[in-house]
Amino acid sequence: MSTVDTTALDMPPWHTPAWAHMAHAIAADRVAHGLLVCGPPGIGKRVFADRIVAALLCRERDAQGDACGRCAACRQRIAGTHPDISRLVPEEPGKLIKVDQVRAFSQRLHLTPQYDSGRIGWIDPAEDLSPSAANSLLKTLEEPPPACHIVLVTDRVSALMPTVRSRCQLWRLTPPTPTQATEWLTANGMDPAGLDADSLRTPFAALARDSQDYSALVDGWDRTLSDVIRNREDAASAAERLAREPADLLTDWLYRRASALLAQSLAAADEPQGEAGSVLPAHLARVATRMDPYAFEPWCAGVVESARLARSNADWQLVLESLLLDLKRCLKRKSS
Numbered sequence: 001m002s003t004v005d006t007t008a009l010d011m012p013p014w015h016t017p018a019w020a021h022m023a024h025a026i027a028a029d030r031v032a033h034g035l036l037v038c039g040p041p042g043i044g045k046r047v048f049a050d051r052i053v054a055a056l057l058c059r060e061r062d063a064q065g066d067a068c069g070r071c072a073a074c075r076q077r078i079a080g081t082h083p084d085i086s087r088l089v090p091e092e093p094g095k096l097i098k099v100d101q102v103r104a105f106s107q108r109l110h111l112t113p114q115y116d117s118g119r120i121g122w123i124d125p126a127e128d129l130s131p132s133a134a135n136s137l138l139k140t141l142e143e144p145p146p147a148c149h150i151v152l153v154t155d156r157v158s159a160l161m162p163t164v165r166s167r168c169q170l171w172r173l174t175p176p177t178p179t180q181a182t183e184w185l186t187a188n189g190m191d192p193a194g195l196d197a198d199s200l201r202t203p204f205a206a207l208a209r210d211s212q213d214y215s216a217l218v219d220g221w222d223r224t225l226s227d228v229i230r231n232r233e234d235a236a237s238a239a240e241r242l243a244r245e246p247a248d249l250l251t252d253w254l255y256r257r258a259s260a261l262l263a264q265s266l267a268a269a270d271e272p273q274g275e276a277g278s279v280l281p282a283h284l285a286r287v288a289t290r291m292d293p294y295a296f297e298p299w300c301a302g303v304v305e306s307a308r309l310a311r312s313n314a315d316w317q318l319v320l321e322s323l324l325l326d327l328k329r330c331l332k333r334k335s336s
């Protein structure tokens, strides 16, 4: 999630066993060329991948095998100006990585590195490689330039082409125990009281949702949702605006709103729970009491499907517009 500065966080203790193996491999100079960091969302895979990249580039690693943060290579990496790091990411959030991007990426990896630590390629999210892009990457993964390492990050290792997967060493991170999550969130300035079991399994997502930036985004999205339902804004213009928002955060929010609206619509219709009893703001809780749960349940399934479509070539704005139109229909059926 992009709204939290992860460089300022304590290293998550649930990464420690995997890091011990990685630090050993780095110290022995036996790191695989292709490293695939995988595991469920919200557990800090990018922090782990960053830690690998930092350690591979640093000239003066500490006793734990971590980057020193002070040498010339570390300073350039922290400033975002390290000349040997190449990133391969979708041109727009939620879109697929294209084959011509992979060609340019592979060419950059073959340039002579500025430092003798070699070049680093970073691919994120790896499941967003289009099939032709993934095919184009195979040769580089198979015969990488000397001293080059390619770090791939994915939430969904099963969505990767088996030929890509088999050319990488898998680094599978697991979620924290509730105690680890609680302690880590507290150490990083968040009060974990009241978090449910799901949130404790995804502490990075919980931290991102706790941030100021995220609250402001969600307030705006919530307002849009109730404005559309109450005909204060048309679905087309709302969809146009929402389509420009970060798709991963938006789909996560939609999913949470769908569950909460459904729960609220199933609860006694004359008892809106508002802020205290549910995660919904009061204006949405009132709207939910006017929903027909039986019409609304298929809509929730549509939200799950939309998360998949966000990562496909589908027109994301049209997907959102049809979701919003369908949501209004859930309301009308009840009042008729």
Ligand SMILES: [Zn+2]
Binding pocket: 057, 058, 059, 060, 061, 067, 068, 069, 070, 071, 072, 073, 074, 075
């Ligand atoms: Zn360093």
